[in-house]
Amino acid sequence: MEIIPVRAPALAIRGADGGSLPLHPGAGDCWPLFALSGGHPVTLAGEWTPRGLWPLTAWDEAGRAVPL
Amino acid sequence: MSEWQDLVTASLIGTERAEVPAPAVPGLPVRADAVPGDPAALLLDRAALLTVARRGGTLIRPAGSGGEAQPLPAAEPDPAPAVSPAAGSRLDRMLGGEHPDLLAEWLTAAVAHSRRVPPRLLPALLDRVRRVSPSDPELRRLSAEAGGARARWLARLNPDWTFVTALTESGDDTWRLGGKSQRRGYLAALRARDPAAARELITQSWAAAGPERVMFLSVLANQGLSLADEPLLEAALDERDAEVRGWAAHLLARLPGSALGQRMARRAAGCLRIDRGVHGARLIVTPPADCDAAMRRDGVTSRRGGGPAEMDGRTHLLHEVLARTPLRTWTGQFGRTAEQILAVPSDAWAPVLFTGWSRAAMAQRDQDWMTALVDWALAGGPTGTLFGAETLRQLARRADPARCARETTARPAAEIPLPIRDAISVLRFRYDMLKELEL
Numbered sequence: 001m002e003i004i005p006v007r008a009p010a011l012a013i014r015g016a017d018g019g020s021l022p023l024h025p026g027a028g029d030c031w032p033l034f035a036l037s038g039g040h041p042v043t044l045a046g047e048w049t050p051r052g053l054w055p056l057t058a059w060d061e062a063g064r065a066v067p068l
Numbered sequence: 069m070s071e072w073q074d075l076v077t078a079s080l081i082g083t084e085r086a087e088v089p090a091p092a093v094p095g096l097p098v099r100a101d102a103v104p105g106d107p108a109a110l111l112l113d114r115a116a117l118l119t120v121a122r123r124g125g126t127l128i129r130p131a132g133s134g135g136e137a138q139p140l141p142a143a144e145p146d147p148a149p150a151v152s153p154a155a156g157s158r159l160d161r162m163l164g165g166e167h168p169d170l171l172a173e174w175l176t177a178a179v180a181h182s183r184r185v186p187p188r189l190l191p192a193l194l195d196r197v198r199r200v201s202p203s204d205p206e207l208r209r210l211s212a213e214a215g216g217a218r219a220r221w222l223a224r225l226n227p228d229w230t231f232v233t234a235l236t237e238s239g240d241d242t243w244r245l246g247g248k249s250q251r252r253g254y255l256a257a258l259r260a261r262d263p264a265a266a267r268e269l270i271t272q273s274w275a276a277a278g279p280e281r282v283m284f285l286s287v288l289a290n291q292g293l294s295l296a297d298e299p300l301l302e303a304a305l306d307e308r309d310a311e312v313r314g315w316a317a318h319l320l321a322r323l324p325g326s327a328l329g330q331r332m333a334r335r336a337a338g339c340l341r342i343d344r345g346v347h348g349a350r351l352i353v354t355p356p357a358d359c360d361a362a363m364r365r366d367g368v369t370s371r372r373g374g375g376p377a378e379m380d381g382r383t384h385l386l387h388e389v390l391a392r393t394p395l396r397t398w399t400g401q402f403g404r405t406a407e408q409i410l411a412v413p414s415d416a417w418a419p420v421l422f423t424g425w426s427r428a429a430m431a432q433r434d435q436d437w438m439t440a441l442v443d444w445a446l447a448g449g450p451t452g453t454l455f456g457a458e459t460l461r462q463l464a465r466r467a468d469p470a471r472c473a474r475e476t477t478a479r480p481a482a483e484i485p486l487p488i489r490d491a492i493s494v495l496r497f498r499y500d501m502l503k504e505l506e507l
Contacts, residue, residue: 007225008138018131031191034225038143038187038218048125058188064153066188 002041005033013044013053022052032068033058072122075115083107088114093121143221148182152507156186158500163192167497170465171196175210177505184216194219194229205249206290208232209256243269248283255287263292271300281307285315293319298326305365317367317392322431324394328366335363336393339386342402342412351414351421355386367392383420390424395437398425406440410449418450426459430466438467442495446473446488457487464491469499 003013011023011030023030024047036042036058043059055068071091078086088111096117129137150156155178162171178185185193197211212219212232223232234253242254259266270284277284285304288297297319304316305328320328335356343352356363359370368388370381395406402409414421422441429437442463445451451460474495484492 004139006137006140012137014137014139015128019128020131020137021128022126029191031222031226032188034140035187035190035218035222038221039140040142050122050125052126060186060188 003044004039004041005030005037016041024049024052024054026051027054030055030068032066036060036066072118075111075118079111083111090114091118093117140225144217146184146217148184148216150186151178151183152504154507155501155504156189158504159185159189159193163189163196167494170498170501172204172207172210173498174501174505175207175214177502178214179210181505183505184218185214187218190215190219190222194222194232198228198231205252205256209253209260248280251280252283252287255284256290259287259291263294264296267297267300281309281312282315285312285319289315289319293322295323295325298323302327314367321367321392322433324396324432328392329394331362331366332389332393333397336389336397337401339389340398349412351412351417353386353414353417355382356389357382359385387420387424390421391427391431393428395425395428395432395434406437407443410440410444419453419456422450423455423459426463430462435468435471438463439471442467442472442491446475446491451487460487460491464494467495469495469502474499
């Protein structure tokens, strides 16, 4: 899905409609995901768990898969 | 959680005596009304339903439901493109521990080609630079530059990485009011933009600088050192602080055209000559007799501190003088190229000549000599001593890998000594690395 990762009030991803889903607390800082996004929408695949989304792979501007 | 506990409690008490709780499952209507049938089965059904619901995943919080996610400001676009995918994956490996000492060279080449670090690698790069940068402030500047707009954006989110923005967003106030590392960052950035302005600033601030003079000189060392810096450095040779004097002598020795270089050339000229005997040419070596005050002023140390333990006093002096003598002294005096000079047999002196000339070649950034010295070493030259092996290690990290031999033909693969094998692997790594950064 196309999302924008956000940091406040907690680490989460935000969809185009403004809905948000927390990132899994065990996934850590997720800095590479934030670096990849730079505040812009990014395509992300992850595991939707009971505690939040565990990010697995994102795609950069060139369309290359980046394992997170 | 409490809903699950309620179910557990009810099951422990027994459905004959406890009422079966009705847990709320998001998205499903709560069925609190009495359900006909076996209460035990009902309890198990509800436990099963709750288990599935809890394993199902977090719900999306819709917009406008309070506690909303705050969008981040978007990073401004960076006009410079990222490096090639091959260069990116090599940087990834380097950050993972493969030849991490070559990181500065990778970044320098990326900056030189106006390319950016791939965003996904920025967090690992900035973390690494933060950990090592007190000993290497130049690495901070390089990573901030190669990181571009995205690195500045990240630095605003993570206080650990503020050094990125501290360097790029510093104004004149930083120089007047900042701490030592901020002042260093300001000066280094100025030096990168305008070497003459940085030199002017150092000259103005010199008298009042005190212990910061060493920092000034280390900034000069990193970038744009030229003969224009010589008057400042020559004056610093007479400073009281031994560390300042040492830095000044070290920097002057890097400038083959400096007065210090000419003084060294005069001292060195008598030490080496080529004797054309009946058995072919030989290099005859006469080390300097002693170390006078003028030599000490130029940074020559008479003691063995820092030098290899196996050298006696005069050999050490020869090594010190050779390391500071402009290399064109030798090509001029002998009328031969670096390669031809190294091909002249020098017998037992070869290890001293190798390390002395190598230090000179690295200090003077002389690629002709570095290439010739690496080729000499890989062809079985004198790297047998500990000092020789360390010298080759450094040469392999500075010589232009495109010009050097990157393999040894001197002996069978199994017998290649470790220092040579290491040098070959470093040269090949750098060759590929620099090629990828040109893509």
